[in-house]
Amino acid sequence: xxxxxxxxxxxxxxxxxxxxxxxxxxxxxxxxxxxxxxxxxxxxxxxxxxxxxxxxxxxxxxxxxxxxxxxxxxxxxxxxxxxxxxxxxxxxxxxxxxxxxxxxxxxxxxxxxxxxxxxxxxxxxxxxxxxxxxxxxxxxxxxxxxxxxxxxxxxxxxxxxxxxxxxxxxxxxxxxxxxxxxxxxxxxxxxxxxxxxxxxxxxxxxxxxxxxxxxxxxxxxxx
Amino acid sequence: xxxxxxxxxxxxxxxxxxxxxxxxxxxxxxxxxxxxxxxxxxxxxxxxxxxxxxxxxxxxxxxxxxxxxxxxxxxxxxxxxxxxxxxxxxxxxxxxxxxxxxxxxxxxxxxxxxxxxxxxxxxxxxxxxxxxxxxxxxxxxxxxxxxxxxxxxxxxxxxxxxxxxxxxxxxxxxxxxxxxxxxxxxxxxxxxxxxxxxxxxxxxxxxxxxxxxxxxxxxxxxxxxxxxxxxxxxxxxxxxxxxxxxxxxxxxxxxxxxxxxxxxxxxxxxxxxxxxxxxxxxxxxxxxxxxxxxxxxxxxxxxxxxxxxxxxxxxxxxxxxxxxxxxxxxxxxxxxxxxxxxxxxxxxxxxxxxxxxxxxxxxxxxxxxxxxxxxxxxxxxxxxxxxxxxxxxxxxxxxxxxxxxxxxxxxxxxxxxxxxxxxxxxxxxxxxxxxxxxxxxxxxxxxxxxxxxxxxxxxxxxxxxxxxxxxxx
Numbered sequence: 001x002x003x004x005x006x007x008x009x010x011x012x013x014x015x016x017x018x019x020x021x022x023x024x025x026x027x028x029x030x031x032x033x034x035x036x037x038x039x040x041x042x043x044x045x046x047x048x049x050x051x052x053x054x055x056x057x058x059x060x061x062x063x064x065x066x067x068x069x070x071x072x073x074x075x076x077x078x079x080x081x082x083x084x085x086x087x088x089x090x091x092x093x094x095x096x097x098x099x100x101x102x103x104x105x106x107x108x109x110x111x112x113x114x115x116x117x118x119x120x121x122x123x124x125x126x127x128x129x130x131x132x133x134x135x136x137x138x139x140x141x142x143x144x145x146x147x148x149x150x151x152x153x154x155x156x157x158x159x160x161x162x163x164x165x166x167x168x169x170x171x172x173x174x175x176x177x178x179x180x181x182x183x184x185x186x187x188x189x190x191x192x193x194x195x196x197x198x199x200x201x202x203x204x205x206x207x208x209x210x211x212x213x214x215x216x217x218x219x220x221x222x223x
Numbered sequence: 224x225x226x227x228x229x230x231x232x233x234x235x236x237x238x239x240x241x242x243x244x245x246x247x248x249x250x251x252x253x254x255x256x257x258x259x260x261x262x263x264x265x266x267x268x269x270x271x272x273x274x275x276x277x278x279x280x281x282x283x284x285x286x287x288x289x290x291x292x293x294x295x296x297x298x299x300x301x302x303x304x305x306x307x308x309x310x311x312x313x314x315x316x317x318x319x320x321x322x323x324x325x326x327x328x329x330x331x332x333x334x335x336x337x338x339x340x341x342x343x344x345x346x347x348x349x350x351x352x353x354x355x356x357x358x359x360x361x362x363x364x365x366x367x368x369x370x371x372x373x374x375x376x377x378x379x380x381x382x383x384x385x386x387x388x389x390x391x392x393x394x395x396x397x398x399x400x401x402x403x404x405x406x407x408x409x410x411x412x413x414x415x416x417x418x419x420x421x422x423x424x425x426x427x428x429x430x431x432x433x434x435x436x437x438x439x440x441x442x443x444x445x446x447x448x449x450x451x452x453x454x455x456x457x458x459x460x461x462x463x464x465x466x467x468x469x470x471x472x473x474x475x476x477x478x479x480x481x482x483x484x485x486x487x488x489x490x491x492x493x494x495x496x497x498x499x500x501x502x503x504x505x506x507x508x509x510x511x512x513x514x515x516x517x518x519x520x521x522x523x524x525x526x527x528x529x530x531x532x533x534x535x536x537x538x539x540x541x542x543x544x545x546x547x548x549x550x551x552x553x554x555x556x557x558x559x560x561x562x563x564x565x566x567x568x569x570x571x572x573x574x575x576x577x578x579x580x581x582x583x584x585x586x587x588x589x590x591x592x593x594x595x596x597x598x599x600x601x602x603x604x605x606x607x608x609x610x611x612x613x614x615x616x617x618x619x620x621x622x623x624x625x626x627x628x629x630x631x632x633x634x635x636x637x638x639x640x641x642x643x644x645x646x647x648x649x650x651x652x653x654x655x656x657x658x659x660x661x662x663x664x665x666x667x668x669x670x671x672x673x674x675x676x677x678x679x680x681x682x683x684x685x686x687x688x689x690x691x692x693x694x695x696x
Contacts, residue, residue, distance in 0.1 A: 005440065007472045011485035091448055094461035102275040190486070222487035 004147040008223045010095055011152050013088040015217065017096070017104075018156025020085035024107070025133045026164045027076055031069045032126050038062040050076065052167045066121040071114065078129075079111040095149040100139035107132045148189060155185045159213055166210065182213055189220050243377050244646055245634040250301050250694045257411055258298070266639065269297055269408045276400065294687030295401055296638040300649060300669040304419070304695040310373070310382055310653065311663040313563030316553060318369050318655045321389060321540050323556040325365040329356055329536060339555050340548045344572070347623050348545055349593055350390070350538015352501065354508075358525055361435040365534035368392060368428065368496070369655040370668075373563070374633035383566050383631055385650065387546060389537040391498055394668040394688075395424055395654050396455035399462075401690045402666070419665040419693040425462030427656040427664065432465065432494040434658040435530035439493030440482060441465040444473070446499055446515040456498050465496060475519030478526040494530040495520075501535050543592040543626050544570060567629040571622035580618070580627040584611050587627040589618075597681035602630070633678075638671055638689070647671035650680045651691065665693045 006014070030049055037045035039062045046065040050057035053076045059065040070078045086108040089101055110129060114121065140153060158178055165175040274292055302310075327334050328345065335342045345351055370392025372385045402421055406413055432441040443465045445456035460467035466482055474481045474489060481489035497504065503513040508521035523529045539545060547568045550561045569576035569587070580587060584603045591599030601614065618625050635646035652668040655661060672678065673685035680686040 005466055005482065005490060006485045007466070007468060007483065008485045009469065009472065010467070090453075090457075093454075094457045094467050098276065102272075105275050221485050222483075 004149060006095065006148055006152070008221050010092045010149075011221045012223075013091040014095060014149055014152035015156040015159075015221070017085055017088040017092065018153035018158075019160040020081050020088065020156075021104075021133060021136060022157040022160035022164075024078060024081045024085065025130070026160065027069075027078060027081070028126050028129055028133075030168075031066065031078075032123070032130075034069075035062055035066055035123070035126075038065050050074075063120070063122070066126075070111065070121055070125075079115055082108040082111050092149070096153070097139045097142055099142075100136045103132050103136045103139060107136070151185050151189055155182060155189070155217070158182045158185070159210070159217075162213070163210055179213075186213075186216050186220060243632060243635045243648075245300075245375065245377075245636055246380070248301070248303065249696060250303055253416055253694075253696075254299070254301060254412070254692075257409075257415060261409065261411075263642070265408055266297055266642075269404060272404050272408060273400070276404070293397065293682055294673075294685075295397075296640060296671065296687055296689040297405075298637050298639050298644075299405075299690040299692045300636055300651065301692050301694055304417075304693055307419075307665065307693045309562065311665075313382075313561070314371055314653055314655050314663045315661045316557065316559060316562050317371065317384065317387070317549065318366055318657060318661055320553040320556050321369075321387060321549065322364065322366040322657060324552045325389075325534065325537060325540055326359065326363050327556075328539065329365075330359055332356075334552065334555060337555075339551050340545070341572075344544055344548075344623070345539060348539045348542040350501070350536065350541055352536040352538075355525075355536045360524075360534050361437055361527065361530040364431075364435055364657050365389075365537055366540070367431045367435065367532040367534075367657050369533075369657070370394065370652045371655060372650055372652050374631055374650045377632045377634045382563055382651075383633075384549075384563050385566055385631075386543070387541060387549065388652075389533060389540045391500060391533065392652070392654070393452045393455055393498075394652055394670075395664070396458040397688050398666050398668055398690055399424060399458070401688070405690055416692075417695045421664065421666040424654065424656075424664050424666070425459060425464075427654075427658070427662050428459060428496065429463040429465065430662075431532065431656050431658040432463070432496060432530075435532065436493035437528055437530050439480070439491035439529070441494045441496070442468045442473070442482060442492055444468055444470065444495050444497040444499060444517070446470070446503070450498070452498065459496070463496075470499075470515050470517045473517045473520070475517060475523050478519070478523045478528050480517070480520065480523050480529045492529055494532065496532045501538060504531075504535065543590050544572070544623060547626065566631050569627045571618045571625055571627065576627075577618070577622060581615055584615070584627075586630065588630050589614065589625055589627050592624055592626060597679040597684040600679065602678070604630070630678075635675075636669065636671060636689070638687075646675055648676070648678055648680060649689070667691050 034045040034049045046057055046059055046069065055074045055076055057068055057072065057074070059068045086104055089096060089104040093101055107129060110125070110132070114125070140150070158181055162175060162178045162182065165178065273295060324334060334340050335345055366389045370388040372388065373382050374385055375382050399421065412418065429441065441464070443456055443460040443463070445453060445467060447453065447469050450456070457467055468482060472483050473492065474483055476489070480492040480495070482492050484490055499515055502509045503515050505518060505520040506513045506516045507518045509516065520529070521535070524531050524535065546565065547570055550565055553559055553561045569580050571577040571580055585606070587603045589601040589603065593599065603611070606614070633648060633650065636649040638645050638647045649669050649671040652670065654664040654667060656664070669689045669691045670680040670682065670686050671689060672680045682688070
């Protein structure tokens, strides 16, 4: 591992860049699935989905669901998530791949133009956003995790993935695998700080896992 | 009859404007030969690429933070390698003399004692900091990174120096970005033509940082994300291999500067490329209200424990009044004739010059020495009798505050704007970096004015930028 200096601010923004990109990806994936169900299977699929985020979402039909999910005034608003990702990318631009940076700017523009121009939202937009996020992850992965900057992004991605898995009560065995990878990254980033114990062995129930991870991240990044 | 006069007038204006357009050379023809074969839609692709990679210029307007793209043009300014060699030599000479002037001024002040530069002129310069007299920085280098503004005079076809920027000159990342875009969108030019590569600029910066480094890592100190040039700070830090830091990410302990790593470890800093003006650099020494300074930094600097690029107190050499004396400095320190000329300048401080200024005000450009960025520039030919009378009264009351220059009819450059070729006045900022040797970057920032005939090219005045190609056949 190449030794690399990173300020706390940049480390935090790299971490949140990873989280917000993964959050946008996972949310869009779930929106896409719910949209399909709302059309002719389950009108309340969107309501159920957003309950997982502790949000009471209201919509008239499938198309309106897309608008409310993507631009609605709530904390899982995709426009805001991509805006936050862009802000983090600008702050830690010198630590990320330039192609990835460009794609992040484009991703945010995709949603901010939508809000400005009041255009209809359809599946094509979600597909396009998905492709962009895949390209971003592809570009970010080009360096094959050669330095700590990449590990902060990777850790953010995994924490968000674990968070989604827990919210949607996915297969626990796989969730533990994700947690193990987070632990491994935490060990590397901790350097010669006090060794951290493994997350999954310490937690008695699932929500505690994320709390523990967050505690460790606060221990790693000293403001 | 009226129409005939109108036609002649139009013809004369067209002829006059053609005279102001920089002469077409074989190098330009080679460019147009390739450019004319390009699909015009590529210009849109070019713009989209630049937008995507966010070459932004941040500003505050009416209390709001605005991020806007800096306007740019795809037609490069072309300078022959032979012509640039003279610029290179002239700039090396000028920066060498300016650095010697600063070192002398803050130590022995021989140039003042010998009456080459009047003492009062130095002491009244806004950027002169008497608290630093007696201090000599690492390697005696003060002018590490310099932006020298030039124009090419259409009357004699010669380059003229307009301004020296020895404090925190900005703008180098723009040509680097536009060149990068150019190479991606229009590789044909770079395959077919002999254009000087420019990627070495960040290495000039790291060489300079390493040369003056007092022991420790190199950092680029930015005021933060909302500074107008944050993009550039980030870009240069990345490319030069330095750490990008905000003020509170540096800590001074026992007159030594440390970088705070994410895990709380403190790493010694040996050289700081600061992008903050002197007055905000250290709240303990300068403005106590500064939120973008590093407390204790000046103490560490004066103890010789860290190098600052550029040195504190360089503002005196940026002063428009001191500019007048640069040719004299070249003769005094180097015993040479200046290779590049200043614009003919008059100081109302001297009685003879003041009389000339008052008698010829309608032909001159009057500049307030305290202003920058195109502000405080008055064109005599645009002023009314009453305005000139008022200005003369102000000048009489405070002659040190102004300089007057002959209006230089500098060349227009062709620009491809709004899908057609248009002429715009353009200047050129050259970047000169000092380490063990002085290096002139074989590129620079060509800035063009917002409107045809306008002489103000500054980005704060709505001007744009274009690439500069140093080329040979």
